[in-house]
Every structure is written in structure tokens, then in C-alpha cells.
Amino acid sequence: MTGFGKTEGTIGNKKFTIELRSLNSKQLDLNMRIPSTYREKELELRSWLSENIQRGKADFLIYYESLEAEKRMSFNKPLMAAYYQDLKEVADQVGMEGGDFLNALIRIPDLLKPESTELDEEEWNSLMALIKDAYHRFDSYRRIEGEKLRDDFRMRIQLILSHRNDLSEPIKNRNEKIREKLRNSLEELIPIDKIDPNRFEQELIYYLERLDISEEHQRLETNCAHFDDELGGESQGKKLGFISQEIGREINTIGSKANDAEMQRLVVKMKDELEKIKEQINNVL
Numbered sequence: 001m002t003g004f005g006k007t008e009g010t011i012g013n014k015k016f017t018i019e020l021r022s023l024n025s026k027q028l029d030l031n032m033r034i035p036s037t038y039r040e041k042e043l044e045l046r047s048w049l050s051e052n053i054q055r056g057k058a059d060f061l062i063y064y065e066s067l068e069a070e071k072r073m074s075f076n077k078p079l080m081a082a083y084y085q086d087l088k089e090v091a092d093q094v095g096m097e098g099g100d101f102l103n104a105l106i107r108i109p110d111l112l113k114p115e116s117t118e119l120d121e122e123e124w125n126s127l128m129a130l131i132k133d134a135y136h137r138f139d140s141y142r143r144i145e146g147e148k149l150r151d152d153f154r155m156r157i158q159l160i161l162s163h164r165n166d167l168s169e170p171i172k173n174r175n176e177k178i179r180e181k182l183r184n185s186l187e188e189l190i191p192i193d194k195i196d197p198n199r200f201e202q203e204l205i206y207y208l209e210r211l212d213i214s215e216e217h218q219r220l221e222t223n224c225a226h227f228d229d230e231l232g233g234e235s236q237g238k239k240l241g242f243i244s245q246e247i248g249r250e251i252n253t254i255g256s257k258a259n260d261a262e263m264q265r266l267v268v269k270m271k272d273e274l275e276k277i278k279e280q281i282n283n284v285l
Contacts, residue, residue: 002145002283003056005138011126014064018134020049022056022142024283034062038127040119045131052135062127083108149280150231153240156273157224160247163266163273164220167254171213174260178211211257220250237284244281248274 005020028050034042049060083105227243251274255267 003058003138003142005134005136005141007130007134007137009126009130009133010067011123011130013067015067016062016064016127016130018130019061020053020058020134020138022053022058022138025055025057026282028053028055029057030060031058032060034060035064037119038062038124041124049135052139062131080105146284149283152280153231153277154228156277157228159273160251160270161221161224163270164217164224166266167213167217167263170260170262170266174211174258174263177260211259213254213257216250216253216257220247220254223247223250237281240284241278241281244274244278248278 002024003020003022006018008015008017010016030046030050030053032042032046032049034045038045045060049058087104223243223246227240227247230240230243248271251267251270255264255271258264258267
């Protein structure tokens with residue numbers, strides 16, 4: 001689902017910015033960019049984010065700026081002092097005075113060492129608190145999007161039910177047209193006084209039963225009500241997907257039995273609303 005969360009905070013001499021954003025996707029595709037200092041926590045962090053985000057093409061970013069100049073290298077002072085003492089003793093033995101020991105010392109290998117890059121657990125715990133805050137903002141954004149999506153689903157389900165109810169009048173008109181068409185066809189072949197009214201009614205009922213949609217009409221209402229009920233709880237996209245398939249099955253059966261232009265027009269409208277629902281179901285967790 002679409003979501004966005006961002007938070008900032010200062011830990012020690014570092015100002016951190018945490019961002020989490022996602023776009024709609026059926027599966028979780030998580031991309032992380034974090035400073036190398038925290039690489040040892042990457043698997044732990046990825047697992048936590050995957051469990052909570054669940055779905056979407058997500059980008060997670062940590063970056064920071066130092067509030068003071070960072071020292072990348074430092075002198076190995078104990079070793080430097082030892083070298084200095086040795087150089088001074090040699091200079092005294094040979095009677096050298098005023099030697100430029102400092103210039104000589106900085107040329108000696110191993111006197112410069114990188115600053116420690118070990119992870120500070122206390123700093124990490126504070127950083128994790130910022131990460132959770134960014135996630136909560138991200139989750140709140142998605143919940144708002146989810147509420148909008150729920151309202152859109154309910155509106156489209158109501159439209160489907162409205163089109164379903166509008167079928168009543170076209171069904172009556174269709175049956176009357178079929179009655180007239182069959183009677184006219186018979187009259188062209190058989191004199192009217194030779195037509196058995198009872199037999200005609202029996203054949204007409206048999207024919208109309210093949211086009212009867214009362215069961216589909218009722219099941220469509222039931223499935224739409226089931227879909228709406230699921231929206232009121234902790235909905236799952238897969239469950240809503242299954243219900244929408246059942247709704248589609250009933251609409252398709254009604255269409256196959258319609259045999260009427262006005263009924264087909266209403267069926268197309270119902271299908272259109274259902275397709276819009278199916279497109280959005282992929283974004284429901």
C-alpha cells in the first residue's frame with residue numbers, strides 16, 4: 001500500500017533522518033540504504049520491517065550529518081611516544097641536537113590509525129526508537145489511505161446493488177416481450193383458434209425458467225453484504241478477493257441469462273464497478 005513516514009532526531013553528535021515510503025505492489029519489495037556503521041544490524045532491521053510492512057514496493061533510508069568535525073584518523077599515541085623516546089636516545093648517543101623528530105615520526109607506518117567504527121549499542125537503541133517513530137508515521141499514513149479505500153469499496157458495492165435492483169423492471173419487460181414473440185411466431189405457423197392456451201403457458205414457463213435469475217439475484221445481494229461486512233473488521237485482501245470472485249460469478253451468470261439489451265446494459269455497469277474493486281483489492285493487506 002502507499003505510505004510515507006519521516007522523522008528526524010539528534011543522537012550524540014549526529015543528526016539523523018529516517019524515511020520510509022512504499023508504493024502499491026502485490027508482494028513486499030524492500031530496498032534499504034543505511035550507513036555502513038549499522039550494517040551488522042541490517043538483517044535484524046530488514047526482518048522487523050518486513051514483518052510490519054508486509055506488502056508494497058518499499059524504500060527505507062537512514063542518513064545522518066555530524067554536528068561537529070569528524071576525525072577519520074587518529075595517532076597511535078602510545079606507539080608514537082615509544083618511537084619518540086627511541087629516536088631521542090639515538091640522537092643523544094650520537095650527539096645530535098635539535099632533531100626534527102615530529103617530521104620523522106609522522107613518516108613511520110602504523111602511527112596513524114582509523115577511528116573506531118564499532119557499533120555503539122546505546123546509539124543503536126536510540127536510533128531504533130527513531131526508526132519505530134518513522135514506521136508509526138508511515139503506518140498512520142497507510143491507515144488513512146485504507147479508510148479512503150474502504151469508503152470507495154462500499155460506494156462501489158452499493159452501486160452494484162443499485163444496478164441489481166434496477167433489473168426488476170427490465171426482467172418484467174423482457175418476459176412480456178418473450179411472451180409476445182412466441183405468440184406471434186406461433187400465429188404465423190398455426191391458426192390462432194388451434195393454439196392450446198394451457199400448452200402455450202406451459203411452454204412459456206419452461207422457456208422462462210431457463211432464463212430465470214432469481215437465485216443469482218439473491219446470491220449477488222448476499223455476497224455484496226458479505227463483502228461489506230468484511231470491510232468493517234480486520235479485512236484481508238485475499239478474503240475480499242475470494243468474495244469479489246463470487247460476486248463476479250453471479251454477475252456473469254445474470255448476463256448469460258439476460259437475453260435483453262437493457263439487462264445487459266446493467267450487467268456491464270455492475271462488471272465495471274467490480275473491476276474497479278478488483279484493481280484496488282491488490283492494495284489491501
